[in-house]
Amino acid sequence: xxxxxxxxxxxxxxxxxxxxxxxxxxxxxxxxxxxxxxxxxxxxxxxxxxxxxxxxxxxxxxxxxxxxxxxxxxxxxxxxxxxxxxxxxxxx
Amino acid sequence: xxxxxxxxxxxxxxxxxxxxxxxxxxxxxxxxxxxxxxxxxxxxxxxxxxxxxxxxxxxxxxxxxxxxxxxxxxxxxxxxxxxxxxxxxxxxxxxxxxxxxxxxxxxxxxxxxxxxxxxxxxxxxxxxxxxxxxxxxxxxxxxxxxxxxxxxxxxxxxxxxxxxxxxxxxxxxxxxxxxxxxxxxxxxxxxxxxxxxxxxxxxxxxxxxxxxxxxxxxxxxxxxxxxxxxxxxxxxxxxxxxxxxxxxxxxxxxxxxxxxxxxxxxxxxxxxxxxxxxxxxxxxxxxxxxxxxxxxxxxxxxxxxxxxxxxxxxxxxxxxxxxxxxxxxxxxxxxxxxxxxxxxxxxxxxxxxxxxxxxxxxxxxxxxxxxxxxxxxxxxxxxxxxxxxxxxxxxxxxxxxxxxxxxxxxxxxxxxxxxxxxxxxxxxxxxxxxxxxxxxxxxxxxxxxxxxxxxxxxxxxxxxxxxxxxxxxxxxxxxxxxxxxxxxxxxxxxxxxxxxxxxxxxxxxxxxxxxxxxxxxxxxxxxxxxxxxxxxxxxxxxxxxxxxxxxxxxxxxxxxxxxxxxxxxxxxxxxxxx
Numbered sequence: 202x203x204x205x206x207x208x209x210x211x212x213x214x215x216x217x218x219x220x221x222x223x224x225x226x227x228x229x230x231x232x233x234x235x236x237x238x239x240x241x242x243x244x245x246x247x248x249x250x251x252x253x254x255x256x257x258x259x260x261x262x263x264x265x266x267x268x269x270x271x272x273x274x275x276x277x278x279x280x281x282x283x284x285x286x287x288x289x290x291x292x293x
Numbered sequence: 294x295x296x297x298x299x300x301x302x303x304x305x306x307x308x309x310x311x312x313x314x315x316x317x318x319x320x321x322x323x324x325x326x327x328x329x330x331x332x333x334x335x336x337x338x339x340x341x342x343x344x345x346x347x348x349x350x351x352x353x354x355x356x357x358x359x360x361x362x363x364x365x366x367x368x369x370x371x372x373x374x375x376x377x378x379x380x381x382x383x384x385x386x387x388x389x390x391x392x393x394x395x396x397x398x399x400x401x402x403x404x405x406x407x408x409x410x411x412x413x414x415x416x417x418x419x420x421x422x423x424x425x426x427x428x429x430x431x432x433x434x435x436x437x438x439x440x441x442x443x444x445x446x447x448x449x450x451x452x453x454x455x456x457x458x459x460x461x462x463x464x465x466x467x468x469x470x471x472x473x474x475x476x477x478x479x480x481x482x483x484x485x486x487x488x489x490x491x492x493x494x495x496x497x498x499x500x501x502x503x504x505x506x507x508x509x510x511x512x513x514x515x516x517x518x519x520x521x522x523x524x525x526x527x528x529x530x531x532x533x534x535x536x537x538x539x540x541x542x543x544x545x546x547x548x549x550x551x552x553x554x555x556x557x558x559x560x561x562x563x564x565x566x567x568x569x570x571x572x573x574x575x576x577x578x579x580x581x582x583x584x585x586x587x588x589x590x591x592x593x594x595x596x597x598x599x600x601x602x603x604x605x606x607x608x609x610x611x612x613x614x615x616x617x618x619x620x621x622x623x624x625x626x627x628x629x630x631x632x633x634x635x636x637x638x639x640x641x642x643x644x645x646x647x648x649x650x651x652x653x654x655x656x657x658x659x660x661x662x663x664x665x666x667x668x669x670x671x672x673x674x675x676x677x678x679x680x681x682x683x684x685x686x687x688x689x690x691x692x693x694x695x696x697x698x699x700x701x702x703x704x705x706x707x708x709x710x711x712x713x714x715x716x717x718x719x720x721x722x723x724x725x726x727x728x729x730x731x732x733x734x735x736x737x738x739x740x741x742x743x744x745x746x747x748x749x750x751x752x753x754x755x756x757x758x759x760x761x762x763x764x765x766x767x768x769x770x771x772x773x774x775x776x777x778x779x780x781x782x783x784x785x786x787x788x789x790x791x792x793x794x795x796x797x798x799x800x801x802x803x804x805x806x807x808x809x810x811x812x813x814x815x816x817x818x819x820x821x822x823x824x825x826x827x828x829x830x831x832x833x834x835x836x837x838x839x840x841x842x843x844x845x846x847x848x849x850x851x852x853x854x855x856x857x858x859x860x861x862x863x864x865x866x867x868x869x870x871x
Contacts (some may be wrong), residue, residue: 215394220390220391220394223390223648224390224391227385227386227387227390228386228387230386231382231383231386231387234379234382234386235382235383235629238379238382238625238629241375242621242622242625242626243622245372245601245610245621245625246610246618246619246621246622247618249600249601249602249610249611252600252601253596253600255565258558258562259558259559259561259562259565260558260561260562260565261565261596261599261600263368263599263600263601264368264371264561264599264670267368267371267372267374267375267670268667270375270378270379271374271375271378271663271666271667272663272667274378274379274381274382274659274663275659275660275663275664277382277386278381278382278385278655278656278659278660279656279660281385281386281652281656282652282653282656285390285649285652287649
């Protein structure tokens with residue numbers, strides 16, 4: 202098993218251009234997700250009756266929004282990993 | 294409820310613990326250098342690290358606390374699932390990659406790379422220790438909760454057993470064994486939780502409207518320590534009685550008596566149209582010191598169960614009180630910001646080879662953890678309606694739910710949950726001992742230590758931290774573990790996140806700014822928690838109204854305050870980041 206070989210690893214090569222690009226992608230996606238999360242929290246706090254509304258398919262807004270925030274995080278994580286690049290070019 | 298240990302459960306449980314220990318010893322033999330002890334030499338494959346993230350994160354709090362809270366109060370427990378997972382988005386999108394590039398062993402290394410300041414190392418090490426200890430408390434409480442129904446031992450014995458086993462694991466191995474053990478347990482926990490969810494859906498719902506099921510129950514504790522249940526001594530013998538297991542549906546839609554198997558959407562839809570019996574507790578203390586707690590059934594519509602605001606933590610959001618609403622927003626903010634600031638999660642970024650591997654392992658972590666959190670809603674609601682809840686302890690809901698399906702599921706779930714507690718505690722103890730050896734002794738006191746001395750002192754510190762955790766685990770027995778985790782998140786988010794984020798994204802950040810932000814964030818959040826109404830009620834036994842702070846969760850005040858202090862001190866100070 203490679204993980205059990207404890208030889209020290211070489212330092213990763215630096216590539217400021219790619220690092221900046223990856224950081225920008227991360228921050229844009231973060232802004233998208235945190236807006237949804239903030240909206241969810243604020244609606245729960247200040248307009249909780251909206252959470253009671255039943256949507257087509259029997260489920261209420263609270264349950265559907267909760268599932269979407271969890272699934273959305275996983276989808277966003279995959280999107281981010283696809284958009285990021287390794288140092289010196291090349292996709293992940 | 295008095296536990297009934299079974300031989301099968303004990304055998305399965307002991308085999309799990311034995312395999313965990315064997316694996317740790319095997320991997321520990323290969324740990325020689327400090328790099329391998331604290332970060333597994335940076336050579337863990339990203340997929341393994343990703344699932345190990347889940348093993349670290351899906352701790353006693355996630356499994357026992359969330360399921361317990363959903364089982365007792367409905368949707369409110371699920372809000373923790375949502376907040377805990379959202380925190381991973383911060384970790385992945387903002388922190389993971391740059392942190393991986395900055396660090397070597399610990400969170401302090403990352404913060405200090407640009408400054409080489411002893412003050413930063415000291416502040417970061419103390420905050421790592423404080424957060425680790427606060428996060429250890431619920432894990433130890435959870436361990437005690439699992440041991441009681443499984444082996445029949447009292448709570449303190451469970452806490453001591455987990456303390457001893459974990460200290461043995463960490464003292465003999467380090468990060469490599471912790472990672473592999475976490476990988477296996479993280480994977481098994483998700484698989485078993487999925488299996489349990491299938492059993493819940495297969496069972497569907499049954500209605501029970503009998504008069505017996507709606508009788509209140511009382512627990513009386515006399516000044517001499519003897520316990521009465523419903524007026525009789527607690528026990529299984531003649532003239533004794535025990536608490537009745539609770540948790541059932543009193544009315545199903547269209548007067549049905551049972552539903553048969555349901556799919557996930559039907560399960561939630563049927564519950565919404567049903568009536569569920571929840572329980573409220575009220576404690577009265579007589580003049581002679583006799584404490585009587587009365588548990589009263591409260592038939593509640595399924596629609597209320599599936600909306601926020603049923604638990605004591607969140608109850609205010611259905612009313613008009615602004616402090617209560619801010620309390621909720623504050624907790625959700627702390628959960629969002631806390632994950633990326635937890636020391637045992639941060640050190641896991643150093644166990645993979647590069648930034649891309651850190652990223653990919655976080656994606657695997659999010660998928661695994663997210664899958665589990667979706668299951669928590671079904672597990673919690675299954676426990677709420679499965680007829681096997683202990684009305685006195687919400688933390689027992691998940692293991693008792695498994696027990697309602699038979700001894701084997703119970704033994705498997707308890708063993709995996711217990712070993713997950715072991716793993717989380719190991720990770721926290723490695724993080725804490727790293728802070729002591731690397732940051733306090735090496736960084737702050739400038740002690741020159743040989744590699745083997747670093748590992749030896751690290752192991753000694755592990756034993757010390759383990760002992761502290763055991764003591765606190767016994768003291769905090771009765772508190773919902775989820776609630777305790779909320780505290781750890783608030784402190785981590787207030788002390789660590791502003792420093793990390795500003796260091797990564799604001800070029801004018803100074804060493805003094807970072808130190809001030811960590812110290813102010815940590816002290817204000819800690820002070821706020823110790824002065825909060827919740828702590829007054831649950832820890833000091835005083836009236837919550839006497840609390841000087843307007844609401845219990847500090848995050849909404851202390852996180853921005855910590856950011857503001859960093860910016861202010863950095864702008865005033867002269868030393869700029871290089």
